[in-house]
Amino acid sequence: MSLEDDANLLEDVRERAPYDAADLLETMPAEDGVRVLESLNPMVAQQVLHEMTDEHRCAIIAAAPIEKARQWMRNREYPEDSVGWLMEPPVAVFRPSMTVGGTIEALRKLTKRAFITYGYVTDDSNRLIGVLVFRDLMLGKPEALLSEVMYSNIFALRPEMELTEAMKQTVNRHLPVYPVCDEEGHLIGLVRGQNLFEARAIEISAQAGTMMGVNDEERLSTPVLHSLRFRHPWLQVNLVTAFLAAGVVGYFEHTLERIVILAAFLPVLAGQSGNTGCQALAVALRGMTLGDLKDGDERRLVLKEGTLGLLNGLLVGITAGLGMFLYAHMQGNPAAIMLGTVVLLSMVMSCVVSGICGALIPLALRKLGADPATASSIFLTTATDVVSMGVFLGLATALV
Structure with a gap:
């Protein structure tokens, strides 16, 4: 499928209700469905997946990149009107013992396959302990450890949090991306601020x-x-x-x-x-x-x-x-x-x-x-x- 066909299909899906979009994507190869769903607001993509038959949903998940497939399956565990349905997979995740230079080299490769805004530092149990800002990485000494340049004062959302509560907590922070952690502090996903407010706007417009x-x-x-x-x-x-x-x-x-x-x-x-x-x-x-x-x-x-x-x-x-x-x-x-x-x-x-x-x-x-x-x-x-x-x-x- 050409880029123009992809764009037309995406526009067509965006204009449809979730059940109607699911019917349309079920008539197409799973690979095309994956590309469309990855371009939608995560909550809308989750709604479309929810409306699909079990057989086609499994085919879509099997054709998706492993990180995205795992995230889609995890998101289904949470209520529809929650942060959990908006989560994207965290890609730039590092350990505090890594050096600034080594992290920059790793980011050069990661940015070729994902849009990365922040880096995240987790311990051996995947508990979020710090956030990396690219400016500090670029200005830091190559041999410095991430534990020395990361921000340890972390704001994170919970996956079961309602969108209304999440919007209230983020409205004055103006961050492009928010980490999502479970009760034990494990990093389980990311939510983009644009997607959060877009999902809320869709819900309010339907009222x-x-x-x-x-x-x-x-x-x-x-x-x-x-x-x-x-x-x-x-x-x-x-x-x-x-x-x-x-x-x-x-x-x-x-x-x-x-x-x-x-x-x-x-x-x-x-x-x-x-x-x-x-x-x-x-x-x-x-x-x-x-x-x-x-x-x-x-x-x-x-x-x-x-x-x-x-x-x-x-x-x-x-x-x-x-x-x-x-x-x-x-x-x-x-x-x-x-x-x-x-x-x-x-x-x-x-x-x-x-x-x-x-x-x-x-x-x-x-x-x-x-x-x-x-x-x-x-x-x-x-x-x-x-x-x-x-x-x-x-x-x-x-x-x-």
Whole structure:
């Protein structure tokens, strides 16, 4: 395969979801698959390998360089959303008793087959004890030992660490590569800073679609039938939940027949309460994604969003209530003042409930072990529509 063909294949794979990329690579020689996977973000490569059949995965691993094959197999031992899935094999590993001159000669050969940023010094048990910076090697005396020029103040990641935590710990360090060590300090891999933040960006970019029931594996190139299979079940769920809101409106049909003017303000209430809930949902999901929401902060989050719902509902409710009063007064309705009051009270109550729901829904999904973003907008919309319409029509029935 030519370099141009390799580039086109790589671009094609990058535009596909992991399962789709796996299907494509399974139709090609294992050697081509290895070259593509080596060029991908390590986490994406691991996801593609995970989607392959056992037979083709074994063929890919057998065709890969021994260091890369071992690393791919080791990475599969860790959770998907972890540093372990991003690890690359450490190549420039030396012993502290080696000299600067001997290390430089070894690096001349190693750099011909691997991109090396730092050297790593380990003891006889492969425990990481130092990091080598090329500048210090070049300026060091040839006969000096690596133990004399290495940095012993080491920062290392753990393979089971979540990407969010790893990103927080590395965001102010700005290192191009981070060593990964196990509990005993053994060097088991490397993670490039670019790959770490790229993987996190991919995950965050998928969140908006997940909130609406769009599978996080769907891409622009995903076939129509696959997209239909991903999306349609959630639309059926949304339809069922919409029936709940329709049922609420139907229950108060006699009120709407008696006071037709109420129908004009149903979308206003649903829209405002829905926006309030979406704001709370966005803040909650952002806090979870960035790791700002710690254990024990849930109560504070719910109280904050409920308070904001109360204040926003009050301010918006005054404007909406005034609009209802003027509209009803122009229609010659004798209950214009009471209708304006109903809109005000309904807006306040709806915004309070929607703010609380916007915080509680992702918390509840996380508690159940599900992705907090999974179709959260669908559940939130149902809750806000049912509450806003139910409160509005209920108060109108009781007070007007």
